[in-house]
Amino acid sequence: MVKQRRSQIDSSKRRQILPKEIRRKQLIRATMGRIAEVGLSQVTLSAVTQKAGLSQGIANLHFDSKDNLLVETLKFVTDEYNLGLQQILSGTGYLSAQAKLQALVQFQFSRSVTEETKMAVWFAFYGEAKSRPTYQSICADSDRRAALGMKTLMTAVSEELGHDIDTAFVTDGYIALIDGLWLSLLLSPRKLSRVKAKQVVFQYLKGVFPLWSDVR
């Protein structure tokens, strides 16, 4: 009864890794769905696994604990957003800073980012972050990185336009505005459309960069 240790090269193992990641993603998506549907405080593993069409015990199998599943869900949303963000900010194209900023706004109010489910997840975790160090640090990390990139961009824009502005300020305002608009989008989507939200942002940018003519 000798258990044969699988060679690391064994391709069958690699095949099993993929399903594992798929299972995890399945569960994370189901978790997001439940958060959006019933709120973070009402999420139960049994509803999540059921939504994923899987068995009860599988969440603990892949994530060890419910708490960890939630953390991974937050990370997932956060990482996805940051990835998109970095692609724009550190875009290797020949885009001007102004063009990049325009692209940023488009991205931040794209259907994919402002998808109801994601917004719900986002703010669900924000709402608990204050009292949950783990959430807190994930959010803070993400925010810090994002803020840094945006500030660099703002500075570049300001330089392109020959402005002399406190870009730290502008960035803080910009970020707050985006967050606030997202919240509005989440809570009263009827009142505020994506288009209108973008216009509000552009109006802000016009105020900040008076010399920028072709905003939007």
Add this chain to the structure above:
Amino acid sequence: MVKQRRSQIDSSKRRQILPKEIRRKQLIRATMGRIAEVGLSQVTLSAVTQKAGLSQGIANLHFDSKDNLLVETLKFVTDEYNLGLQQILSGTGYLSAQAKLQALVQFQFSRSVTEETKMAVWFAFYGEAKSRPTYQSICADSDRRAALGMKTLMTAVSEELGHDIDTAFVTDGYIALIDGLWLSLLLSPRKLSRVKAKQVVFQYLKGVFPLWSDVR
């Protein structure tokens, strides 16, 4: 089975009878405290009542259910904020619209409004609002009233200054900015101070009302 006779010195455990409203407020405050400490999803009645120094059953006695206690807590925070808001907006003094707007900003970033506990409660409920009709409607009601008042104020300011501005836009931006800054204040108070937050708001207003000279 010896019944222990309570020492007369142990007055802390003496049963006290107080008016209903006081008890309710006591419990609401304790609830707010727990939300801030452990997050909405981790609030338990036993922790709330313990924090209030009362017995387990008293929460149900005065609020019928945990859910109702939470709703009343949200209402409490909401009402308090709206009261302050209306006092400023419909201030019966001879303040100019500009002065009122200044006062509004001061109020919105006053220590009382931006108190950590309140911010935590605020966003805790926002995070769940999407999936909880009751929270949703309370928040939406409050927001609508607030937005209305602010828009009126913005219009007045714009008229005082002779501006020709789409005040609906400005108001949406203003509100989003405030919300976003509050969120920042909650999540990374070290990065953003109250003072800085106000400066960000004033910067926004300067951009929106270029002719307004003495902002701040």
Add this chain to the structure above:
Amino acid sequence: MVKQRRSQIDSSKRRQILPKEIRRKQLIRATMGRIAEVGLSQVTLSAVTQKAGLSQGIANLHFDSKDNLLVETLKFVTDEYNLGLQQILSGTGYLSAQAKLQALVQFQFSRSVTEETKMAVWFAFYGEAKSRPTYQSICADSDRRAALGMKTLMTAVSEELGHDIDTAFVTDGYIALIDGLWLSLLLSPRKLSRVKAKQVVFQYLKGVFPLWSDVR
């Protein structure tokens, strides 16, 4: 601050005794009502006192405990029935045994005895009696006394008619029949009326006492 000990003759004391009994009866009636309405297992003191139009704590004041109130309620019903029974059995009139038996049947299916509420209370306690020594002994006591009286009556009837019957048997059957008809009356009053129930009893008696001509 010497508390004056009331003289036993003091008429004011006697006046207070009456109200006490009234309160007790009020509570017992309310208890019966609740038992009939929601079942013994669902009776709560707060519902009982509310039905009686009295304050929450009064039940414990007058009966010390809920359990005691229930016991007293059972005793009340039991005593009332036995009183009526004894009045008939030991009737000091010049009634023949046969006339007494007729009267007995009339009594046992009188509106007062078969009142829905009383039947409900009766069987509610029967249902629990097996496992509650206190109920058990009250019921058993009552039953024994009643059985004794009825047996005496049956014997008298049998003697009057010149029958040679095992009256113990007849009595057991009679009692069982009455109990069973009461149960029927309680559970399906639509199927079995009081009148029909009496006819069933008379039919039984006719079978037992063939020589008895004017039954009913």
Add this chain to the structure above:
Amino acid sequence: MVKQRRSQIDSSKRRQILPKEIRRKQLIRATMGRIAEVGLSQVTLSAVTQKAGLSQGIANLHFDSKDNLLVETLKFVTDEYNLGLQQILSGTGYLSAQAKLQALVQFQFSRSVTEETKMAVWFAFYGEAKSRPTYQSICADSDRRAALGMKTLMTAVSEELGHDIDTAFVTDGYIALIDGLWLSLLLSPRKLSRVKAKQVVFQYLKGVFPLWSDVR
């Protein structure tokens, strides 16, 4: 915080997985036991599950709620009884109606049917039936079916004997007698034995069917 490793000898606590129906029956039996021991109003899930040697949560797992467990318990007792009843009434043998009636009496006072536990359960639910529609309808259904079958039998007996009797009457009386005797058996088993109870029934039948010679 040392996790104690379960001894291999302690097999009594080993988690066992069994078919749903077996678990349900286990729990129903335990419920019946508790009803007989402490009365319907004092039954608690924790005592039931403990009696069954299972964990606290299992009752809700298999029955969703305590109330439902009780209903299913009532149904179980009821169904079992009715099954036995129908087997006798619609017996496919060549038994005469008189023989069937004899068998019926034997069955109704068999050890299995008059088992203390079952009688206790029976009357526990009867006691609450009046105020609990669900119990009421289960009992009523059962009673109706049983009554129908018995009436048919009585009619057959009466025809076999050439009697001209109102069998509806006889049946009502018969059923009431049985119920009453069961109650007696439950409350004072010392006073009334199964044998004696049957004699009482036969005495009744003799009275009703005078031409029936070999009763018992």
Add this chain to the structure above:
DNA sequence: GATGAATGAGCCTTCATTCAT
């Protein structure tokens, strides 16, 4: 005596987690 706010033990129920299959 009477009231009803307050207490707290005990219940039902939920649900994350475990584990035999």
Add this chain to the structure above:
DNA sequence: GATGAATGAAGGCTCATTCAT
């Protein structure tokens, strides 16, 4: 790895009882 029955800790809630007024 996967399943889902089983577990049991913990929570919300009820309600008999107490007691300050």
